[in-house]
Amino acid sequence: xxxxxxxxxxxxxxxxxxxxxxxxxxxxxxxxxxxxxxxxxxxxxxxxxxxxxxxxxxxxxxxxxxxxxxxxxxxxxxxxxxxxxxxxxxxxxxxxxxxxxxxxxxxxxxxxxxxxxxxxxxxxxxxxxxxxxxxxxxxxxxxxxxxxxxxxxxxxxxxxxxxxxxxxxxxxxxxxxxxxxxxxxxxxxxxxxxxxxxxxxxxxxxxxxxxxxxxxxxxxxxxxxxxxxxxxxxxxxxxxxxxxxxxxxxxxxxxxxxxxxxxxxxxxxxxxxxxxxxxxxxxxxxxxxxxxxxxxxxxxxxxxxxxxxxxxxxxxxxxxxxxxxxxxxxxx
Amino acid sequence: xxxxxxxxxxxxxxxxxxxxxxxxxxxxxxxxxxxxxxxxxxxxxxxxxxxxxxxxxxxxxxxxxxxxxxxxxxxxxxxxxxxxxxxxxxxxxxxxxxxxxxxxxxxxxxxxxxxxxxxxxxxxxxxxxxxxxxxxxxxxxxxxxxxxxxxxxxxxxxxxxxxxxxxxxxxxxxxxxxxxxxxxxxxxxxxxxxxxxxxxxxxxxxxxxxxxxxxxxxxxxxxxxxxxxxxxxxxxxxxxxxxxxxxxxxxxxxxxxxxxxxxxxxxxxxxxxxxxxxxxxxxxxxxxxxxxxxxxxxxxxxxxxxxxxxxxxxx
Amino acid sequence: xxxxxxxxxxxxxxxxxxxxxxxxxxxxxxxxxxxxxxxxxxxxxxxxxxxxxxxxxxxxxxxxxxxxxxxxxxxxxxxxxxxxxxxxxxxxxxxxxxxxxxxxxxxxxxxxxxxxxxxxxxxxxxxxxxxxxxxxxxxxxxxxxxxxxxxxxxxxxxxxxxxxxxxxxxxxxxxxxxxxxxxxxxxxxxxxxxxxxxxxxxxxxxxxxxxxxxxxxxxxxxxxxxxxxxxxxxxxxxxxxxxxxxxxxxxxxxxxxxxxxxxxxxxxxxxxxxxxxxxxxxxxxxxxxxxxxxxxx
Numbered sequence: 001x002x003x004x005x006x007x008x009x010x011x012x013x014x015x016x017x018x019x020x021x022x023x024x025x026x027x028x029x030x031x032x033x034x035x036x037x038x039x040x041x042x043x044x045x046x047x048x049x050x051x052x053x054x055x056x057x058x059x060x061x062x063x064x065x066x067x068x069x070x071x072x073x074x075x076x077x078x079x080x081x082x083x084x085x086x087x088x089x090x091x092x093x094x095x096x097x098x099x100x101x102x103x104x105x106x107x108x109x110x111x112x113x114x115x116x117x118x119x120x121x122x123x124x125x126x127x128x129x130x131x132x133x134x135x136x137x138x139x140x141x142x143x144x145x146x147x148x149x150x151x152x153x154x155x156x157x158x159x160x161x162x163x164x165x166x167x168x169x170x171x172x173x174x175x176x177x178x179x180x181x182x183x184x185x186x187x188x189x190x191x192x193x194x195x196x197x198x199x200x201x202x203x204x205x206x207x208x209x210x211x212x213x214x215x216x217x218x219x220x221x222x223x224x225x226x227x228x229x230x231x232x233x234x235x236x237x238x239x240x241x242x243x244x245x246x247x248x249x250x251x252x253x254x255x256x257x258x259x260x261x262x263x264x265x266x267x268x269x270x271x272x273x274x275x276x277x278x279x280x281x282x283x284x285x286x287x288x289x290x291x292x293x294x295x296x297x298x299x300x301x302x303x304x305x306x307x308x309x310x311x312x313x314x315x316x317x318x319x320x321x322x323x324x325x326x327x328x329x330x331x332x
Numbered sequence: 333x334x335x336x337x338x339x340x341x342x343x344x345x346x347x348x349x350x351x352x353x354x355x356x357x358x359x360x361x362x363x364x365x366x367x368x369x370x371x372x373x374x375x376x377x378x379x380x381x382x383x384x385x386x387x388x389x390x391x392x393x394x395x396x397x398x399x400x401x402x403x404x405x406x407x408x409x410x411x412x413x414x415x416x417x418x419x420x421x422x423x424x425x426x427x428x429x430x431x432x433x434x435x436x437x438x439x440x441x442x443x444x445x446x447x448x449x450x451x452x453x454x455x456x457x458x459x460x461x462x463x464x465x466x467x468x469x470x471x472x473x474x475x476x477x478x479x480x481x482x483x484x485x486x487x488x489x490x491x492x493x494x495x496x497x498x499x500x501x502x503x504x505x506x507x508x509x510x511x512x513x514x515x516x517x518x519x520x521x522x523x524x525x526x527x528x529x530x531x532x533x534x535x536x537x538x539x540x541x542x543x544x545x546x547x548x549x550x551x552x553x554x555x556x557x558x559x560x561x562x563x564x565x566x567x568x569x570x571x572x573x574x575x576x577x578x579x580x581x582x583x584x585x586x587x588x589x590x591x592x593x594x595x596x597x598x599x600x601x602x603x604x605x606x607x608x609x610x611x612x613x614x615x616x617x618x619x620x621x622x623x624x625x626x627x628x629x630x631x632x633x634x635x636x637x638x639x640x641x642x643x644x645x646x647x
Numbered sequence: 648x649x650x651x652x653x654x655x656x657x658x659x660x661x662x663x664x665x666x667x668x669x670x671x672x673x674x675x676x677x678x679x680x681x682x683x684x685x686x687x688x689x690x691x692x693x694x695x696x697x698x699x700x701x702x703x704x705x706x707x708x709x710x711x712x713x714x715x716x717x718x719x720x721x722x723x724x725x726x727x728x729x730x731x732x733x734x735x736x737x738x739x740x741x742x743x744x745x746x747x748x749x750x751x752x753x754x755x756x757x758x759x760x761x762x763x764x765x766x767x768x769x770x771x772x773x774x775x776x777x778x779x780x781x782x783x784x785x786x787x788x789x790x791x792x793x794x795x796x797x798x799x800x801x802x803x804x805x806x807x808x809x810x811x812x813x814x815x816x817x818x819x820x821x822x823x824x825x826x827x828x829x830x831x832x833x834x835x836x837x838x839x840x841x842x843x844x845x846x847x848x849x850x851x852x853x854x855x856x857x858x859x860x861x862x863x864x865x866x867x868x869x870x871x872x873x874x875x876x877x878x879x880x881x882x883x884x885x886x887x888x889x890x891x892x893x894x895x896x897x898x899x900x901x902x903x904x905x906x907x908x909x910x911x912x913x914x915x916x917x918x919x920x921x922x923x924x925x926x927x928x929x930x931x932x933x934x935x936x937x938x939x940x941x942x943x944x
Contacts, residue, residue, distance in 0.1 A: 058544055091547035098545075103538035108560050108636055118546045153636045169546070352784035363800040472680075472932075476925035478876045478896075480883050481917045484903060492907045576873070579791025583880045587903070597792075598884050601799040613796050617788045624787075 004072070005177060005209050006055070007031040011069030013047075013054050020282045024050040026233040027069070032226065034176065037203060037210040039224035039241075041217065041257070045278055047233040048213045049099075052179045055211075056096055057086050073177075092122040095170035099182040101162035105154035111165050112136050112150025118172045135172065143168045143198060160191035164198070171202060178203075179211045184219065196222060217261065221245060226313075229254050232279055232289040239314035251316050252294045288319070296320060338632065342625055351403075353617045358399050361610045367391050368606070371416035389413075402610075412615075413607030415600075422611040426593060430615065432502065433592035436511050437581050441570065443516030444523050449566065452527025456562075457554055459532065467524060474521030479580030483514035483587045500589035511584045519577055526569050527562070534562040564635050571627025578620065674937035681933020684926035691923060695742040707736040707893055716909040725915045729905055734898075738916055741893035744805060746923065748894075749875035752813045757867045759813070760820025761859075767821065768828025775825075782818040790815035791877055798886045808887045812874050823866060827859035861938040868931035872924045879920050895920045 013025040025047045032038040040048050053059050055071060057078070071078040073094070081089070090096075098104050106114060115136045119127065127135070137147035143164040154162060163183060170178060180199065184192040200223055203210055212223055220227055220241070227244045229237040229251065237244070237251040244254070256274035276293035279285055285292060291301040300319050308330040309321040321327045368389050369382035386392060390401045405411040412422040448471070455464040474482075490510060491499040497506050534540065535558050543557045582594030589595075593612055600608030632638045675681055694701065711731035719726040725734035767778045785793070790812075797811035879896030881887035888894040895916040902912030 056545060058541065087547045087549060089547070090545055096545045098538060098542060100538060104542045106539040106543070106557050106561070108564075109557075117543075117548070121547045121552075155637050166542070169542075348780075349784055349787050352780070353787050356784060357788070357796055360796050360800045472929060473921075473925060476872060476876075476928045477921055478879055478883075478924075480880065481899065481913075481920060484899065484906065484913050484917070488906055488910055488913075575789040578789035579877060579880055582791060582795075583883055586884055597795065598886070601795060601886060604799075609796070609799055613788075613792055616792055620789055621787050 003033055004031045005034045005036075005074060006211075007070075007072040008051075008055075009070050009072075011051070011054065011071065012067045013050055013059070014065045014067050015060075015063045016065055017063055022281045023284055024233055024281060025054065026284075028228075028230075028233075028235045030228050030235060030238060032177075032209055032211070035203075035207045035209055036226065037212055037224045039220040039227040040211060040213045040230055041215065041220055041227060042230035043215060043278060045281075046230040048230055049181055050233075051230075052096060052181050052211065052213060055179065056090055056094060057081075058090075058096075088122065091118050091170075091175070092173040093175050094177045094179065095173070095175040096179040096181065097163075097166050097170050097183050100186045101159055101166055102186065104166050105162060107154055110151050110153055111157070112140075115139060115150070115165070115169045115172050118169050122173050139168045139172050140165075142171070142202065159187055160195060163187060163191075163195055167195075167199065167202070171206065171208070174206065175208060177209045177211070179213070181213045182215070183212075185214070185216075192219075199223070217257065229257070232284065233281065234289060234317065235315075236290065236317045237315065243312075243314040247314060249311070249314070249316065249321070251290075251318050252296050252320070253290050256293075256295075288317075335632075339629060342628065346621055346625060349621060350618055353621070354403060354406075354614045355399055357613050357617065358402060358610055359395070361606055361613070362395065362398075364604055364606055364609075366416075366604055366606065368413075368416070371606075372414060372419060406611075406614075412611035415608045416605045417600075417603050417608070422607045425596065425608075426611060426615050429591055429593045429596050430619070432590055433581065433585065433594055433616075434619075435508065436515065436585065436590065436592060437574075437577060439508055439512040440515035440519060440577065440581070441574075443512050444520035445570070447516065448520035448523030449527050449563070452524040452566075453531055453554075453559065453562075455524070456528045456531035456535065464528075468528065471521035471524040471528075474517045475525065476521075477518050478583070479515045479518055480583040480587050482517055483510060483584050486510045486514055487587075502590055507588070507590070511588050511590060514587075515577065515580050515584050518580065519573065522573055522576075523566065523570060527566050530565050531558060531562040534558045537561070564631065567627060567631055567634065571624055574623055574627075575620065578616070671934075671937045675933050678933040678936060680929045681937075684929035684933065687922060687926040688930065691742055691919075691926075692746060694739065695746050698739045698743050702733070702736040702739055704740055706733055707740045708732065708891055716905055716912075718909070719911060726909070726911045728898075728901060728912055734912065734915055737893040737898055738895070738919055741895045741898055741916060742919065742923075744888060744892065744894040745875055745878060745896070745920070748805065748809055748812070748878040749871045749923070749927075752809050752816070752874045752878075753867050753870045755809070756813045756816045756820055756870060757863060760817045761824045761863065763817070764821040764824025765828055768825035778821070782821060785815070785818045788815075791880060794877060794881060795884075795886055798881065803886055804889050805887075805892070808878055808881055811881075812877050815877075816870055816874070819866060819870075820863070823862050824859055827862075865931055865935040865938065868927055868934055872927035872931065875920065875924050875927070 008031065009029050011025060011028050012023070015022040015024055028051065030038070040051065042048050050059070050064075053064075054066060055078070059066075066079065073089070078086075078089075105111070109117075112133075116132050119132050119135060123132075136150055140147045140150060145161060145164055145168070149157075154165070157165065163186075167183070183199070184195050187195060196219055199210075202208065203223075210223075212220065214220060224241050226240050227238070228235045229244070231253050237254050239247070244250075250258075253274070260271065260273050262271055274293055279289055279292065285302070287300075287302040287304055288294070288306050291297050294301065298319060304319070306317050306319045306322075308315050308317045309324075309327040310330040311321075311326045311328070315330060316327075322329075367382075367386055368391055369384075369386035370377070373382055373385060390398055393401065402413075405413075410423055412426070414420060415422055415425065418425070451467040451471075455467045458464050487499050487510065490496045497510050498504075499510075501507060535554075537558075540553055540557055543553050548557070578594075581592075582598065584590075585592040585594040586598055593616055597609060597612040597616070599605075600612060698704075709732060711727070714723070714727040714731035715729060717723060717727040717731070723733050723735060725738060728734055728737065763778070767775050788796075793815045794808065794811035797814065798807055801807045801810070878887060878894070879899070882894045882896030883900045885897075885900065888897050890897065898916035899913050899920070902909070902916065905912055
């Protein structure tokens with residue numbers, strides 16, 4: 001018996017075209033419990049969105065392939081489900097909000113209709129039209145939009161409000177899991193703060209589990225219980241928020257990420273980015289994918305792919321921790 | 333209501349265009365040699381009679397005044413002059429012939445939409461399969477044809493060999509079938525291709541992905557979300573391509589011997605019948621402007637973003 | 648294709664950029680339909696240029712009433728028309744006329760329209776307003792109708808229909824170039840360029856032109872197809888070429904009298920029109936896709 005809401009094991013996803021094969025996600029494993037907020041951090045192109053789309057099984061049909069691994073949701077395997085079964089899960093049990101609110105809403109449908117649609121698609125207890133409309137009003141209020149605006153069209157809302165509508169739409173059916181793919185990246189900083197605060201409140205009130213995908217370490221700190229750092233399709237470090245933010249031990253990539261955040265108080269003249277570029281996903285290097293850029297690179301790093309090392313709740317995929325005190329090899 | 337204001341505004345904007353168009357046509361056709369007097373009275377008439385008629389019709393006035401007189405007569409006295417060939421008022425003849433042309437054009441547009449739009453949607457949804465390649469290839473081929481050629485082939489097969497439809501005149505509804513197909517096929521090919529590309533672009537949009545994430549079926553995604561958005565530009569393109577349709581329509585009318593405005597103008601040009609040509613082209617151009625206006629307006633009704641812009645409610 | 652090499656110790660990024668046109672040509676080559684169109688239209692152009700060497704012009708005019716309406720045979724590949732004239736010769740010389748009108752008008756429109764558009768866009772102000780109003784008026788008249796009016800006033804003949812058809816298509820090019828100029832003129836690097844002393848002409852050539860070249864090429868090829876059709880339509884109506892000069896549309900018009908007895912008279916020139924127009928269309932589409940693959944659907 002498991003109390004895990006979502007459990008992903010050894011998942012690998014590729015995009016295959018006639019010209020090339022892109023290894024977007026490589027052998028990742030993580031899980032979350034009910035009500036937990038899990039942060040997925042990484043640069044653009046690390047594979048975060050692909051992971052989210054894979055969970056929803058919304059990969060492009062012609063090119064996306066799940067090459068190995070399993071996804072279990074409330075104990076049942078998701079990869080075995082038929083498309084109609086997946087459709088009943090999407091929007092109702094697992095909801096997703098996307099990065100760009102400007103383009104995520106249908107321009108020719110009113111906002112109220114779009115939220116109502118989410119409920120009409122999953123109307124198991126046969127709510128009447130009035131009941132659905134009442135719920136639309138309720139959910140709009142929840143995100144801070146007056147219900148009189150439900151007849152308006154997306155272009156009549158600002159970016160921040162559009163994102164709220166998207167969130168309202170996602171929460172309309174009270175899903176147990178919300179996947180938020182960079183929900184605030186496209187918004188101004190001040191609006192970001194509002195939206196994040198709202199998401200946190202909703203999560204606390206409704207008890208929704210959440211996967212928060214972002215490249216912003218600040219947002220992760222404010223919202224997440226557990227965090228995974230993703231690089232080139234792999235999870236290089238996983239742990240609780242405490243582990244990630246306070247522990248001395250880190251994957252060199254994580255150190256680099258934290259180091260590249262400009263510090264208001266320091267007198268440094270230059271920013272310290274991580275040198276180099278992420279590897280080409282069609283031609284991943286043998287051994288550790290981060291080795292070409294790693295300041296602590298050893299000979300073994302280029303030859304052998306590192307396995308995961310565990311210290312309590314903290315997992316790091318790096319040869320540096322082989323044989324270190326407190327660190328045990330994690331069995332796959 | 334703000335929509336009325338929008339319509340009035342657009343109608344007002346049309347006036348300078350109509351004036352400009354009529355002036356341009358008037359000036360061009362004016363260059364045709366020949367005076368109304370000798371044309372209307374015939375070669376044998378006396379010079380004094382010819383001169384008197386010319387004076388009466390204002391032939392000796394400078395260009396601008398002649399134009400002014402022509403427009404005044406046209407708008408306020410509904411007089412577009414008399415045909416040199418038939419000596420009858422041009423306006424009456426145009427009045428008889430315009431409905432025929434409009435009928436032909438309207439049928440063709442309807443046909444092209446019925447033919448082109450559904451196939452366009454199909455080929456977009458089933459991209460790169462046989463359901464895509466065949467309609468697209470067909471559309472490419474058809475869009476490149478002149479209407480009169482298709483008309484001739486149709487005439488050959490259905491009139492001369494099979495005898496199903498008459499090749500000439502407007503005896504019955506049957507006379508309208510072949511012109512409709514001849515005009516509608518190339519136009520329809522164009523519609524197909526444009527619907528296809530519009531649909532393909534719409535399917536790629538983020539809000540379609542959102543609909544899928546909500547658990548919508550593929551059919552709902554196509555019908556409810558994609559199509560409504562994809563068909564908007566199709567309307568404008570249909571309107572804009574109308575100008576191309578007119579060219580084909582004139583040839584089709586002439587080919588099938590339909591007594592429409594197009595064939596009227598053609599025979600007018602051949603006979604150097606200035607009032608017919610001037611009146612005919614101006615009327616045609618004005619009708620064309622109204623069609624474009626109607627298309628623009630319909631776009632405003634269908635797309636809430638445009639509607640908001642004009643009713644001043646949006647941001 | 649750019650090649651990037653990353654050295655782990657000291658990242659040195661080396662780009663090798665192929666010429667843009669080589670890239671476009673490579674992409675175009677992949678589109679088989681477009682290449683087919685290119686091949687066909689090139690063949691037609693060559694045959695038209697060499698027309699005099701293949702069949703003399705007199706042969707196209709020579710009447711021989713004994714051969715009236717003869718069907719295709721070894722001696723007369725396309726048969727003969729109502730006056731016993733060899734249809735193949737007429738189609739070949741007709742190709743010359745039709746293709747010349749198509750290409751000449753297209754290029755003339757391109758040049759005239761672009762110059763006007765560049766001038767208007769750059770100078771702006773009152774000139775811009777006047778010209779744009781004038782263009783609105785031109786656009787309000789369907790192009791075939793306008794061409795008919797010009798032909799009515801100026802008489803028929805190859806030169807006149809070239810002028811007539813060109814005039815109707817100039818507004819399109821003016822708009823393209825003008826919008827490109829307006830787009831670029833707002834950019835700050837133009838200010839910087841001008842501050843550095845660059846002349847207007849240089850700015851137009853170096854910045855505006857490359858920007859709009861793609862759209863201009865696509866529009867020009869599309870225009871050739873539509874101009875061939877418009878010329879054919881005008882000739883079909885008897886408003887284009889002066890007989891007995893052959894032109895495809897005129898040939899179809901002549902042939903339609905004998906539709907029942909000698910359908911080959913409309914079929915051969917008709918097929919020529921279709922093939923020429925179709926080839927230019929697919930070539931134009933191929934060019935559009937090759938110039939900007941993002942637009943590919």
